[in-house]
Amino acid sequence: MKLSSAAVCAFLLFTTKGVNGFATPFTSLAHRLSTQLSVQQDENNVASYDNPLSKAHPRDKPRKKTGNLSPSKRRRLEKRPMKNDRSNAIAKGNDPLLSLNINLDYLAKSGRAIHAEELLVKIEKMFESGYYVVRPDNVSYNSVLNAYAMNESEEYDSVKEVQRLLKKMETLSEQGLSAVQPNIVTLNTVCLAFAKNNQPEKAHQLLNDMEELYQSGKKDLGPNTITFNSVICAYAKAKKQQEAEDLLKRMMTISRENDGEREDEIKADTIAFNTILHAWAVSNIRGAPLRAQQLLDHMTTLYNAGNEDVKPDVFSYTATLSAWAGATYDPQAADRALEILHLMENQCALGNKDACPNAVTYTAVINCVGKSKKPNAALEAYEILLSMEKRWREGEEDLRPDLITYSSVIDAFARSGEDYAGEKAVELLDYMITLAESGYPQYGPNTQTYCSVISALGKSKMRGNADAANQLLNDMEKMYELGNTDVAPNTIIFNAVIDAWAKSSFRFKALRARDLVDKMETEFQAGNIHYKPDIITYNSVINAGASAFGDQTVKSNAFRIAMDAFKRIQLTDDLKANSVTYSLLLKAIRKLISKEEQRQKMSGLGYMGTDPKDLRSFPESWKCNAGR
Template sequence: MIAESVGLRRAISTLPHLCDRIKQTENEIVQMFRLSSRKDETNLPINRTQSRINRSVRTLDERFIRILKIFKWGPDAEKALEVLMLKVDHRLVREVLKIDVEINVKIQFFKWAGKRRNFEHDSTTYMALISCLDEAGLVGEMWKTIQDMVRGTCLIGPADLSEIVKILGKAKMMNKALSIFYQIKGCKCKPTASTYNSIILLLMQEGHHEKVHELYNEMCNEGNCFPDTVTYSALISAFGKLGRDDSAIRLFDEMRENGLHPTAKIYTTLLGIYFKLGRVEKALGLFQQMKEKGCSPTVYTYTELIKGLGKAGRVEEAYSIFLNMLKEGCKPDVVLINNVINLFGRAGRLADALKLFEQMESLHCTPNVVTYNTVIKALFESKAPASEASSWFERLKENGVVPSSFTYSILIDGFCKTNRVEKALMLLEEMDEKGFPPCPAAYCSLINTLGKAKRYEAANELFQELRENCGSSSARVYAVMIKHFGKCGRLTEAVDLFHEMKKLGCNPDVYAYNALMSGMVRAGMIDEGHTLLRTMEENGCIPDINSHNIILNGLARTGGPQRAMDIFTKMKQSKIMPDAVSYNTILGCLSRAGMFEEAAKLMKEMHSNGFEYDLITYSSILEAVGKIDEVRAHTSL
């Protein structure tokens, strides 16, 4: 190797023209790097003008940028800095980090600059690199740089802290954002309202609503940092999602007392809270107040208002507000129109729902899959022919809208309710062919319909298919299968399913408990059913009126009137008040026992509590009277 090197030097030395060429190349490189003299620059008219305007203005030399792009970062680029006489300062570092070069070049240059004598990175250079690393998606290197910045001696301002929190939040590094926030807050800078808002908004995005309140209290205790509109908006929204509605309302009042003006978003959030509480008039008053204060309602405000009025059954009022919104020039979006179509469908106003659908084009709204789902559901609920629902399904596909699993679920449920089980089964097969995951709701509809038709084996096959394809099932599907096993006398299998769902971590809901209790009562196991009712309460599952009526019905038929009346009395003393079914069950029990005076008193009580007598009420009494007459006639013989 040494011999070869020596030989090479000899060869070069014997070629004078080649040596001259190498020297010439070196001179060209130096000339390329050389910064023009001040005299040369000032002789140019443009440069003379710029120099007079601002002598401190200095752009990064284009030749250095070319060197970085060609040679990356290394000895050549370092030499370029020296030859071009570029001083390494904060401005130079920031300018280099702006260049469109590979991220590794920027990282190496940043580290090299940090080791230079008489130079230390400040918050501006750190933030420039952090921004580059964020754009490049180098999360690990970005976090390391943030840590170096915090551990270093450079000052960090509130704006920098806010930006760091936002960047970490975007990278889904919630805990690290909180950690950095408290580190910097403790020793580097005092956060401003904007800084607190950054971390509060991040917490909101991640669903940490409790922590939002904690930060709000810290913010108020700072003494020099006061909540602004953004803070209140986040807090009111957080309290609404936590179900702490009174706290949200108090904050709204506090905000106005502090002279801050609520935004449309805050008004919208509070409207939703009032509707959730059933305070419809209060919501309408707030909407009026919003307009009086000069805060223009947005499409989101109108959506919340129309949705709330629809749930309260005030459909005409909701539609009137929708029409006024259009007159005022507020453009609806597809979500709002879907809500209006939905409330028409639920109110049985199918013609209005279809009319609005046809108007969507003129309103510059394109129907989406939710729109079609809503229309198809409205068709089934209004008892329209099933063929119409099928034609809308075809229309959906023709218009390039992709059906969702919910589309199929609505169709399957609708066809089941109209006794078109075979069509529903075909759609279930189509779902599978299209690659949709098993939909428990669709299976639930089919299993229930097959069970009602006493096709228990077919229902069980579908249930087993769902378990095999899905690995488990929902509590509602289990409840339906348990109910039908109970109805066909297969109580052991019903009990086994009930225990199975608990083992699989699928906690039985009120429907599952009711299904098993109903099966037990049907099998004459009244005491076991009553025990299950108590177990249900102990396990934290709140019984509904049906739970009590199932046990009441069992006792009324086999346990005698006294036990039935005891349960009925307990119901009246509890939070769950008897309904018409409860009264009719007891009336039938008393009548069959010949206790007509007690039955007459109960009928008066029933009427005074707002329950009208129906066919079941009269038939229970007439049936009992007929049986007693038969007994008397037989006895007289």
């Protein structure tokens, strides 16, 4: 069973969480690579035999009950040359070893490693007892090795199991059973196990050991492109981008210096570059987008010079786009992303189908533009979404927006703070709900979606937005009670609603904020840990009080609510007032009570701390402000 570098990368990288909260920008790549792996494995199984064999399976015909072998029959079986038995089986259209390996391969792909090894051991015992005409070979062992390497079960340590089986193969080989001698597929599978289990250094050491075997004359055990890509994936998964790049450079050096002696030539390919691009994209390291851009540019240069192995594809471009999407500190990030998108569109128009942008690509651009400081960034992101929808409805299936696409546009509106943002966000939310209720449950909004809509309502400050945000919270609670766990309310949601009230023009907003925190405390005390108020919760309540307006009665009530929130912070063991807390508290004192009352409060009438309850409750740096 041959493991492709594609399969390694698909398993190691593309099942992990992707860029900026995306499930993964490379889901379609993982599917494509898995398909390639299946084809390669089937071809390798058949190619390991001398004759073209029928695909007939033992279960195609009913089995005959043979019972126990008589002593005379056993003696005849022992005297019968195994080669003839296998030849007879082949002549009848069925090779027992091929049948075994097909079964092992099936179990391996089904993630049933223990069952695969049980079958392997059973056949070995049957062979030794004369009940089976052939002994399992290294293809058989490699199937079981692969089952352990690729399986994510916590029942066993896959690295230990793979090392144990490798040791067994080496022992049997030393005893003269050359058919089970470890080969390059064996070693690559062990390398994969190290890589998958976050042991890149061990994978790298195995690669070095394989290189030493090659230099010592064992040419068939030298590392190949698959080996290098496995270790590159291991380092990428471990967020060691520089080590991965160093291996890529080593591959390119070996490729340049290759004298033609290597049977399996080592070539830096698109998969290796894409793996590193993805690693930079998810790294959140300052400067990562520029490094990803440099790698993409290098790929383009090599390809234009005639190197077909490193042709940039949609995954190369999308990974680089995603890297720029995370560079919120760079004012040029959105423009860079749009440049890449336009390059892809031009390449696609010229016939390069590998470069055609898909929904993931456009979503990455929306994410990047939405997070930028560009004027009207949210509207630009919205226009990209509308263009996607139009082209999808016209037949471009790859451009169908998904939940992440819509959520990214809503998030863009939330970040904009524009007056129209709340209304637009609610429109998109309603559209997503309509889609979900029309038979497309994949578009159903989740907690994060609602949070973005509530934030958009709060930041746009339009009259009635806070009440709309509160209503969305009520809707979430009702849906959650009916069993929709995707929209479970939590502390972040409550904080967003309280913040919406604090920023609203509603006179009694402090009362609404207090009601929400009271509800959170009640639910938390009843055992709902997702409702636990945090420092942001109480700061938002203080802010709601500090920004209250109206007659003195309203202001006095708002001040009491703000002071009560501060006292709750003081009485909560795992909470500590921060600079924001004190700043908002001073704002409340300054805006809500008279100067005489301010002096009384600051003199220690019981609101400013625990014991002693006086001005000393403030940090030293705030005393000058408090005395003004």
